[in-house]
Amino acid sequence: MNLKPSYILIALIAIIFGIGPLIGLYTEYLWFDMTGYLSVFTTIITWRIFLFVVGFILIFGFIYANISVANKKIRDILGTDNEKRTDIDGFIIPGALLISFVFALSLSGQWETILLFLNMVPTGLEDPIFNQDISFYLFQLPLLEYIRNILFSLTIFVLIFVGLIYLYKLEDILAPQYSIESDNEFQVPKSDIAESISKIPTGVIAHISILFGFLLLIVAFTFYLNRFDILFTQNGVVAGAGYTDVNVTLPLLTITAILCAVVAAAIIANVRSANLKIPLIGLTVVVILILLTSFVPSAYQQFVVEPTELQLEEPYLEHNIEFTRQGFGISDVKIKPFDYDTELSHSTVENNQDIISTLRVWDPRALMSTYRQTQQIRTYYEFNDVDTDRYHIDDEYRQFMISVREMDITELDPSARTWVNERLVYTHGYGAVMSDVSAKTNDGRPVLSLQDIPPRGEFELTNPRIYYGELTRDYKIVNTDREELDYPRAEGNVFYQYTGTGGVQLDSISKRLAYMLRFGDVNFVLSQYINDDSRVIYDHEIRDRASKIAPFLIYDNDPYPVIHEGRIVWIIDAYTISEKYPYSQRYRTGAGDINYIRNSVKVVVDAYEGSVDYYVMDEEPLIDTYSKIFPDLFKPYEDMPEGLKDHIRYPSEFFNVQMDMYRIYHMTDVETFYNREDAWQAPREYYRGTTVPMEPYYIITRLPEENELEYILMQPFTPRNRQNMIAWIAARCDEPNYGQLVQYEFPKDRLIYGPNQIEARIDQDPVISELFTLWGQQGSSVIRGNMLVVPLENSVLYVEPVFISADEGEIPELRRIIVSTGENLYMGLDIETAINVLLGEEIVDEDGEGVPIPQDARELAQQAMEHYNRAQEHLSEGDWSGYGEEMDNVRDILEQISQLIPQTDVEMV
Known part of the structure; x- marks a missing residue:
């Protein structure tokens, strides 16, 4: 049998390009089998193959049928013996096969749309125009639109394809007749277009x-x-x-x-x-x-x-x-009045000492620099970000900052970046750093509750190794004949062998060959360090890992670590979204435009084993439908370990989306909404020389009319284009109230200062601004951290930390806390002292002697400013001796100010 060259070429291309996908399919099978979600993989791949095969057959059948009809009609017109042979004859069938392949591939990519349609769960809610259940728009309409698109594209292609066949084959009949004019060489058709059409x-x-x-x-x-x-x-x-x-x-x-x-x-x-x-x-x-x-x-x-x-x-x-x-899940926001009292009373402070003692005075942005400078230990470790969480410690509810120490081999010395080091030795991060959000040392450093290598502190971390985190994306091979670096120490590095179940075991030559081809690395076969117990760990960036198992969910950009039972686990918030929710305003996100979103799933990833668990938090139509499609994927929230339930939180990314919509859609009166009379906006705060939008923040507090402390995510609001505060909203994070949104409205008949107005008052305070100017000289800079608006019963306390940082080798030190009630404002060494002074209390040291903080601080600051101005005058005159003397005076006064409050305990009398 003689095969046409075009068919041989297609076969060779299929073989060459088919090897890669087959290897990828095999290694994906091994990976999903290792994770325990093989049923998810087989469900998706089975439907993709089924849709591809069925789609290819139907689409090729449709194209081939039209080609056959065209050829038959051409033979009827020309006769069998007169059928014209053209250059395109050899490309008709291969072209049809290629187009069928492309369309079938597109159809196989719609497995999710088709499975959602086949398993859709009704919502029980109808739209007001067509009276269709909302599930029609979420599940049926996308499939109908895809069917329309593929049929339209396919029909257009077939029309063009068949039209070309007719044009080439019937050229002698359809071509217009030409004549040559005597005056020139141009040819003109003898007949008009209508006559040519009539020849068809x-x-x-x-x-x-x-x-x-x-x-x-x-x-x-x-x-x-x-x-x-x-x-x-x-x-x-x-x-x-x-x-x-x-x-x-x-x-x-x-x-x-x-x-x-x-x-x-x-x-x-x-x-x-x-x-x-x-x-x-x-x-x-x-x-x-x-x-x-x-x-x-x-x-x-x-x-x-x-x-x-x-x-x-x-x-x-x-x-x-x-x-x-x-x-957007904002229809059930509870609205409560906040009976605002402009005065912060002594009794309010006394009754809420448990809130004040755990207020977050550390800014994550400043704290990150401190962690990196003091706790990274080696160049190959890296802190990706700083997260906040809360723990029950000795019957106290306390909030902590936490960051994990991950491996970053890009910072290794180039000479050390060998294959063995990158793949077999430097395999994992080690430990975490934690600090109380409200505590600082005398020199302005965070009080570390977990630190160093090996980890030590208030938290027990029996397995601190991090094989799965936010940074590592390159594959690693563990449990080889070459030991892994566990952690460094002065007398010599400590080494380790992985004992977990993460990664695919390389216990056969077929697996090693498959991964050699997948990663393009011949060392899988050649390396003498790899044995049958070795495991290849890949896809260990936790968001990528979760997304690979459940690609139909959208994952939060800020996973956070939790110390649980002596090991580190990650919690990732996952969302279901749609753009097909009728009558809902669209919102632009990184995942595209949406008009429906739910935080339906909490994903838990073990940092050592790499195990991934999906817990359903919110039963809604989309996640209920996915649960029908993948019955082995999701677990009920009740199955989450009790210790982890204490650490779930309302995600700030989700809350941001909701609040962006709520600033307009809190208005339910049509006329008010139409006129945008009560539109809100997020306040702005000051940071590093500019104003930035105030992000929502987590605090431990006691909501008005509530008795217990709880962890909330909070966002204040101001009227649009105004700076006074009009409301604040809390997202409750603790059981049994998790997920509740509560709006507290301020009275509209009085001024409640907004964060930016407090920032302006700080700038206008002569003592504070003078100190900022002095501190910002000679290679240092002043950093004003996150401003917190803290409700205390019916009053509001504004809190802003102040850091001083060197411009080189930045290690920000927490030097002052600014507190304000709106009317009054004070900057002190710590929050308790600052609040006491703000209330006009006398501060005494442990010997009972009074400490006249406010007036002395102001007088000394004024003296320092006077010496500084005189120093500038000497400088402009070229008097370096006078300049030096005056700057020495400035330094002496600043030292007096820093020592103004005794470093012994003080109490209020």
Whole structure:
């Protein structure tokens, strides 16, 4: 049998390009089997293969059938003996195979859309226009739109493909006749276009008519689906269908869909008469209708609706408000008044000492520099970020900063970056650093609750090794004949052999060959260090790892570590999202535009074993549907270990999205919403010379009318384009109230200072600003940390830490705490002293002697400023001796200020 060269070429390409995917498929099988989620892998791959095969057969069958029809009609026209052979003959079938492959590949990529459709869970909620269950838009409509798209694209391709076949094969019949004029050499056709069209054989017209008719049926289906798309429009004042959409656009789309179907039927019926006028007239009508649907609604909106917009749009604005609040999970926010008291009383402070003692005075941005300078130990360790969490320690509820020490081999000396070191020796990070958010040493350093290598402190970390974290992305091979670096120490490095179950065991030559091909590394086969007990660990960046198992979830950008049962585990918040929630306002995220989001899943990843567990937090339609598709993937929240339940928190990324929507959609009155009368915005705070938006923050506090301390995520709000504070919202993180959103409204008849106004008052305070100026000289800089707005019963306390940092080798030191009640403001060495002075209390040392803090500090600061100004005068005159003397005086006064409050214990009398 003689094979055509084109077929041989296709076979060779398939073999060459097929090896990689097959190796990838095999190693993915091994990886999923190791993680315990093989059923997820087999479900996805089975459906992908099934859809590819079925899609390829159907699509190739459709293309081949049209090719066969075209060839048959050509033979009928020309006769079997006169059929013309062209250059494209050898490419028709290979081209059809290639196109079928591409379309089938696209179809296999829609496994998720199809499985969601087949397993959809009804919501029990209907939209107000079409009365469809919301599940229709979440699960059915995306599939219908994909089917429309693939059919439209395929039909267009077949029309072009068949048209080219006819043009090439019937060139002698379809080509126009030419004549040569005597005056020049130009050729002109003897006949006009209409005459050329009339030469098209009726069989060809019939075939093309059927394809055009089918295409118009798809267009009719498109207009039918576009009727539902009006619920997702984002034009005008209404997100979703407005007055014009319902009363003008919807009827036009319905009429257009019907007429397109009628024209399609007429064109298909044209097979018998083969009259070209019918499809031309039909296409003209369709084009006119499409133009009408394009400009008539906008004209109607401008000239009819806008003059009385609020009245006409009122019911649709109600839909928009209701469904947006549902889509973003902000419809159940509890609203409570905050009976604000401008005075912070002594009794309030005394009754809330447990809150004050655990207030976060450390800014994560400043603390990161301190951790890196003092606790990274070696260049190959790295702290990725600083997270906050809370723990129960000795019957106290305390908040801590925590950061884990991960391995970063990019910082190794280049001469040490050998294959053995990078893959076999430097395999894991080690330990973590923790510090109390409210404590500092006398010299302004954090009080470390967990530190050093090996770890020591208040927390017991029996297995501090981190094989799975936020930084490492390169594969590692563990449990080899070459020991891994465990941690360094002065008398020599300590080495270790991995004993966990993470990674794929390389216990056969086939596995080693497979990974050699996957990673392009021949050392999998050649290295004498690798044995049958060795394991290759890859995909150990925790977000990538979780996403590989469940790619249909969206993962939070800030996983956080937890010390649990002597080891480090990671908690990642995962979300279900959609852009198909009717009447909901769209919101732009890194994952695309969305109008529905839920924090449905908490993902727990063991830093040593790499095990991944998915716990369902919120039963909602999307996660319920995914649970039907993957019954072995998700676990109920009740199955989460009790110790980990104490560390779940409301995710700030999710809260940010909700609050961005809530600043507008807290308004439920239509007229107020329409006029944006009560729009909010996040306050701004000062950081490193500029103002930045104030991010939500975690604190331990006691909510008004509550008795127990609890961990909350909090966001203050100010009116739009104003700086006074109007409300604050708490997301509760502790059981049994986890997930509740509570809005506390300030009275509208009085001024409540916003964070930026307090920042302005700090800048305007002469003593503080003078000290900042002095501290910011000669290679140092002043860093003002996060400002916290702390509710204490019916009062508000503003707290801002002040750090001093050298410009070189930055290790920020916490030197002062600024506190304010709005009316009064004071900067002290620690928060307790600052609050006491703010309240006008007398501070005494342990000998009972009074410490006159406020006045002395101000007098000394003023003296320091005077000496500094005189020093500048000497400098401008070139008097270096006088300049030096005055700067020595400045230094002496600053030392007096720093020692103003005795380093012994003080108490309030």
